[in-house]
Amino acid sequence: MKRVTPSDIMELLKTAGAGSYISFASGLPDPALFPVDELRLASDHVLSTDGGAALQYGPAEGYPPLREWIAKRLNNRGLRVKEKNILITNGSQQALDLAARVYLNDGDAVCIENPTYLAALQIFDSCAAEYRTVSQDDDGMIVDDVERSLSTDCKLLFALPNFQNPTGRTLSAERRKQLAAILDRSGTVLLEDDAYHDLCYDGPTLPPISSLTTIADTLYSSTFSKSIAPGLRVGYLCGPEHVISRLTQLKQIADLHTGSLTQRIVHWYVTEYDLDAQIEKLRAVYRSKRDVMLSALARSMPESVRWTRPAGGMFLWMTLPESIDGRALLGDAMSQGVMFVPGSGFHQNQQGSNTIRLNFVSAPADQIVSGISILAKLIKSRC
């Protein structure tokens, strides 16, 4: 814990929950799309038919039928895995934390994209890790940078290839193959975070990097937080049996196991209801909101501003002229009722002061339009 300090972004997000802002800041999915009735019926069913087990301690690895279901589902993503390769976690956040704690001792190096998921940086900080940073372009992380980083001693490569948080970028198919080959050569372990897998809006999601390696150990994490609901806190980690075995020991130490009731609710939901129809519903709404934001940006932003065009996920990344500081802009924006997250916190090395992250799925469409209009005026006044 030596290096962990309070995150001003996390503090900001608390404020965001309290006020009546147009918020592009949060990482929250749209609660109007949660399958509340189905989950209520699932909970009722589980407690009516299997209440004793649903309320009892359970195995650290997780509820076996849910692990089996996940393994089958991941085979459809190209991962050749079985139940024994799956550990159930409290969302993918815990999956990343456990993986980092198993692999990283004080001073070990982890290779990350710059920028990357803020809470992953906090995890690596809590392990007192050193960083090797890799730049990105619109096709995701630069593979030559990765090769250079992994040629030094590096325990873990952390990658978020689909609709990355914070940038919304997707790693191209070609680069996935190149990365897999580099991992096979270097022996570095891959930690692949695929939390946004199901939220693809422009055709199918590309195969995980983990499905393309032949020798390297890979850990693949994902979650039901985006497809079903985050408040259940059910995610998972998938990896070689010997690694899952060590991770299971650590899971047991951390909190014994993920909730017996919530795992059974998720399992009943995915087997008795139509998860794919639920995902299609999410895609339709989120795709439309993304398009509303992209149109609003195209209409109103000055030419000196650039932004990503995410093929999925929840976030869009904006690069302002170098003279504009994202934190200063946030102060002005909040005084006019609009929130977003400045991009610097997602970076190592003090970079990204002129970047910001915009969530395009939380706010209603009309608020997206008016919020972007307010932002555009503020930016123009600073250009």
Add this chain to the structure above:
Amino acid sequence: MKRVTPSDIMELLKTAGAGSYISFASGLPDPALFPVDELRLASDHVLSTDGGAALQYGPAEGYPPLREWIAKRLNNRGLRVKEKNILITNGSQQALDLAARVYLNDGDAVCIENPTYLAALQIFDSCAAEYRTVSQDDDGMIVDDVERSLSTDCKLLFALPNFQNPTGRTLSAERRKQLAAILDRSGTVLLEDDAYHDLCYDGPTLPPISSLTTIADTLYSSTFSKSIAPGLRVGYLCGPEHVISRLTQLKQIADLHTGSLTQRIVHWYVTEYDLDAQIEKLRAVYRSKRDVMLSALARSMPESVRWTRPAGGMFLWMTLPESIDGRALLGDAMSQGVMFVPGSGFHQNQQGSNTIRLNFVSAPADQIVSGISILAKLIKSRC
């Protein structure tokens, strides 16, 4: 993770779940006593009236009304605390893990009772902690030993004063006062695990050590796992605001927050149903089972065997003649359909080979009688 190895006891407990043993081995409460119907109605109510929030991300500290309820409840235990002093965790296991991770860096010393809670030892091992061990007698830990231990550099004192796991012993009122005074003098932080607080069978539970200190920082953990149900994974940690603030950061890193739905189910249950009546029901059944086991032991065990007479909790501790090894006895017992946990795993320093832990709440009364009879014959044959 360097020092954590698979626990053969944990492996044993898996076996215990599978077979048709008379099990004194597990740490499981009796599922027949879970308030299943009330929790089903609570879940239905929460999802019907507050589904959006119950399925959404929530604050890392936990659901505010539940934190407030817990703070009030803890005031009845003599702890002068408010909502801001409470962090909700996934059972008290996570409370202990977070506390250890905040206070213990590689090589830091923790003072423990010998024997103590196995999974706490695994937590401290995972922090690469050094141990200062304190002996026990029937009044709990020996206070002079504690004073000696804390006179050297020691970051944390871990104590389980009520119905300790594994021994069932209770720290006497007088020793609690002495310990509090030692803590105030030494400045060492107390981590007090009170998971079994509600399971008292012979009069009221004594005041927490944390309620008796005046200067020392103290962390107090407890859980709804014993009073309501463990499968919900809802526990809590209580401490000074500045410590809770650091622990909340670490909780956020570990898994963002404890389940929104399960916290609301617990809160609805404790406010709308009669938790105290539920606890009285548990006490009546468990007290009776304890008495069944104590009577069976008195009837059948040879004079060279000693055991504790727990005033609460779930476990009883047996000391065999020195020539009898608990692990070897377990092999024989399992071949006759009886399981328990050998005591050596709860010890530091290779001690306790002639001790065993017996759970008296899981098995039905008739099985307790026949299981103890089998054990007594095996022990007599080895005396």
